[in-house]
Amino acid sequence: MTRTKVGVASLIAVSALLLSSCATSNEVTLDVPDVPMIDEIGAFEEELNIINWAGFVEPAWTDQFTTDTGCTVNSRVAGTSDEMVTLMRTGQYDIVSASGDAALRLIVGGDVQPLNVELIPNFSDDIAEGMKGQIYDTVNGKPYGVPIGRGANLLQYNEDVTGGAPDSWDVVWELDSPYAGKVTAYDAPIYIADAAVYLMYHNPELGIENPYALDEAQLAAAVDLLKQQNQIIGEYWSDAVAQITSFVGGNTVVGTSWEVLAKFADTPSIKTTLPKEGSTGWFDAWLVSSSTPNVNCAYAWMDYTSQPAVNGAIAMNFGMAPANIAFCASSPEAQAHCDLYAAEDEEFFDRIWAWTTPIEQCVDGRTDVKCTSFQDWTNAWLTVKG
Amino acid sequence: MTQQIDQAPPPAKHSKPISTFLFHREKFRLLALLSLPMTWLVGVYIVSLFLLLITAFWVINPFTSRVSPGFTLDNFISVFTVPAYLSTSLRTLGMALAVTAISTLFAVPLGIFMAKLASPLMRNLLAVAITLPLWAGYLVKILAMRLVFTENGFINWALGPLGVASPGFNMWVTILTLTYLWFPYMALPVFTAIRQIPNNLFDASADLGASGFGTIFRVVVPLIVPAIIAGSVFTFSLSLGDYLAARFTGGSTQMIGSIIASNINLNPPVAAAFSMVPIAFVVMYLMVARRTGSLERM
Numbered sequence: 048m049t050r051t052k053v054g055v056a057s058l059i060a061v062s063a064l065l066l067s068s069c070a071t072s073n074e075v076t077l078d079v080p081d082v083p084m085i086d087e088i089g090a091f092e093e094e095l096n097i098i099n100w101a102g103f104v105e106p107a108w109t110d111q112f113t114t115d116t117g118c119t120v121n122s123r124v125a126g127t128s129d130e131m132v133t134l135m136r137t138g139q140y141d142i143v144s145a146s147g148d149a150a151l152r153l154i155v156g157g158d159v160q161p162l163n164v165e166l167i168p169n170f171s172d173d174i175a176e177g178m179k180g181q182i183y184d185t186v187n188g189k190p191y192g193v194p195i196g197r198g199a200n201l202l203q204y205n206e207d208v209t210g211g212a213p214d215s216w217d218v219v220w221e222l223d224s225p226y227a228g229k230v231t232a233y234d235a236p237i238y239i240a241d242a243a244v245y246l247m248y249h250n251p252e253l254g255i256e257n258p259y260a261l262d263e264a265q266l267a268a269a270v271d272l273l274k275q276q277n278q279i280i281g282e283y284w285s286d287a288v289a290q291i292t293s294f295v296g297g298n299t300v301v302g303t304s305w306e307v308l309a310k311f312a313d314t315p316s317i318k319t320t321l322p323k324e325g326s327t328g329w330f331d332a333w334l335v336s337s338s339t340p341n342v343n344c345a346y347a348w349m350d351y352t353s354q355p356a357v358n359g360a361i362a363m364n365f366g367m368a369p370a371n372i373a374f375c376a377s378s379p380e381a382q383a384h385c386d387l388y389a390a391e392d393e394e395f396f397d398r399i400w401a402w403t404t405p406i407e408q409c410v411d412g413r414t415d416v417k418c419t420s421f422q423d424w425t426n427a428w429l430t431v432k433g
Numbered sequence: 434m435t436q437q438i439d440q441a442p443p444p445a446k447h448s449k450p451i452s453t454f455l456f457h458r459e460k461f462r463l464l465a466l467l468s469l470p471m472t473w474l475v476g477v478y479i480v481s482l483f484l485l486l487i488t489a490f491w492v493i494n495p496f497t498s499r500v501s502p503g504f505t506l507d508n509f510i511s512v513f514t515v516p517a518y519l520s521t522s523l524r525t526l527g528m529a530l531a532v533t534a535i536s537t538l539f540a541v542p543l544g545i546f547m548a549k550l551a552s553p554l555m556r557n558l559l560a561v562a563i564t565l566p567l568w569a570g571y572l573v574k575i576l577a578m579r580l581v582f583t584e585n586g587f588i589n590w591a592l593g594p595l596g597v598a599s600p601g602f603n604m605w606v607t608i609l610t611l612t613y614l615w616f617p618y619m620a621l622p623v624f625t626a627i628r629q630i631p632n633n634l635f636d637a638s639a640d641l642g643a644s645g646f647g648t649i650f651r652v653v654v655p656l657i658v659p660a661i662i663a664g665s666v667f668t669f670s671l672s673l674g675d676y677l678a679a680r681f682t683g684g685s686t687q688m689i690g691s692i693i694a695s696n697i698n699l700n701p702p703v704a705a706a707f708s709m710v711p712i713a714f715v716v717m718y719l720m721v722a723r724r725t726g727s728l729e730r731m
């Protein structure tokens with residue numbers, strides 16, 4: 048009985064996945080290693096080793112999971128996507144809460160396995176539309192990730208200095224910015240995509256269709272823009288606390304940030320906005336290692352954390368929009384959280400380009416050129432700061 | 434009489450079996466002496482350095498960013514050919530030299546005052562003041578400097594009314610922070626060396642008509658060069674390898690350590706190649722120091 052209901056629900060989920068992957072990825076076919084997916088859930092193993100962002104794995108919800116399944120949860124917190132990829136490749140971990148910029152690297156590297164969503168009943172209609180079937184974790188129609196939550200890279204500003212929300216990212220990119228020397232930028236190669244988003248709007252002749260599919264000329268243009276920005280940068284940030292103190296301390300007036308950092312800054316004049324050019328964002332999903340010995344615990348974990356209550360608890364703890372929007376209606380507090388992080392606002396997230404690992408095959412569907420890979424971006428990023 | 438014999442200590446040859454065993458076995462003695470430090474030096478230190486050096490020749494798969502064994506010199510070549518890398522190396526070298534110079538400039542007068550002029554109480558107080566920062570954590574000190582120079586920080590609060598503004602975070606603040614971090618390593622050997630200069634040398638210098646500065650430059654400094662070299666090995670090499678000071682107080686300043694830190698996950702071979710740069714600088718520095726003959730006198 049329940050089995051049938053699950054079957055129907057997942058059938059709908061799968062067809063929704065297929066439809067949206069057609070819509071978003073233009074049926075881009077990528078070369079990925081053939082990793083098998085499992086057909087059924089077996090007996091639970093004894094443990095589950097997780098690599099996660101800080102705040103994703105807490106006793107408040109892991110204790111119940113361990114009681115239900117007998118899987119002991121071991122969490123390893125990673126600070127950056129690159130660290131996650133490195134750790135995942137050691138083969139010592141079963142599952143990772145990867146952002147899109149790590150996910151595609153792991154998928155094309157054969158480090159993670161495709162998922163059988165029929166075995167994850169909570170991966171259902173309630174998952175936000177914009178988090179299903181995206182190119183960063185759904186390749187050739189096969190889903191590799193179970194969405195956890197998402198957040199946008201917004202323009203944060205000190206209203207006392209700017210006197211209102213800047214309507215354009217030009218305050219962080221152009222040399223004549225009134226806040227030159229008090230600008231901050233995210234210190235990672237994936238930030239090149241933010242330059243590309245700005246160029247898409249202001250330099251349409253470059254022909255950038257997707258900020259993660261840059262050919263060599265387009266990458267060079269983005270790097271030139273970043274080098275220009277380098278002249279007005281006060282600080283680059285990778286450490287969230289340093290970024291917060293920089294804004295609160297007055298050294299930074301404008302720069303890229305997350306809603307949750309503005310919240311932690313706890314200063315009325317520090318606000319975020321989404322400028323007219325749009326922006327990038329991080330969409331996190333659970334990815335399961337292709338060599339995991341604890342695959343049944345991993346599936347149980349993904350299903351457990353996709354329930355509205357647990358998914359919402361993770362989202363509230365980290366400060367992001369939950370993937371399972373059924374959570375929002377569960378209480379006034381939850382609704383307030385969802386509203387703050389625009390969880391149900393697909394129009395907002397339509398203007399956000401989800402972090403995606405750049406790879407040689409252009410993810411915008413172009414086949415006449417070779418795109419620049421993440422390795423090219425890495426090398427380019429280091430030349431920006433000089 | 435019998436009782437006395439009982440109370441006497443037993444003969445030595447029974448009491449120290451290990452010494453007796455080792456006495457005639459010279460090679461075994463050497464082995465016992467050196468095995469522990471050599472295990473550390475070779476097993477942990479040299480091997481890990483060697484593994485690092487090997488990685489610098491390995492290649493990275495552009496598609497998956499996976500490192501795989503191979504042989505390429507590209508990583509080393511990039512250290513010299515990529516303008517951003519070259520300028521970062523030279524900047525770091527300049528910063529390390531500046532930190533060493535500033536530390537020396539402060540340490541010599543301070544050492545002369547402490548060793549020759551200060552009362553014993555004052556000398557002890559100053560010695561505590563110099564070493565006290567060593568008790569605080571390294572990161573704590575860097576963050577303290579960050580707070581001092583931040584826009585709403587100490588400098589603007591205390592000196593703002595006088596018209597002095599904090600310079601914000603830049604390379605100079607990083608040099609200052611590094612000087613703050615490593616100054617004790619220069620000040621202590623210099624102080625100790627100056628203490629060992631006999632007082633009558635100062636008297637003789639004065640009798641021969643030398644001015645105060647003349648005495649410092651022609652008597653004190655030549656005698657303490659070995660101590661300055663010893664201190665500078667610390668200030669120079671520790672500054673070369675640092676990156677947290679640059680990250681928290683340097684604004685957008687990039688040092689060699691910053692490149693290594695951001696490459697360690699992204700591109701380990703380049704990070705490994707880059708880690709050879711400070712090693713090369715330190716080796717060159719030591720060779721120059723050896724040339725001056727001061728290493729023999731250390």
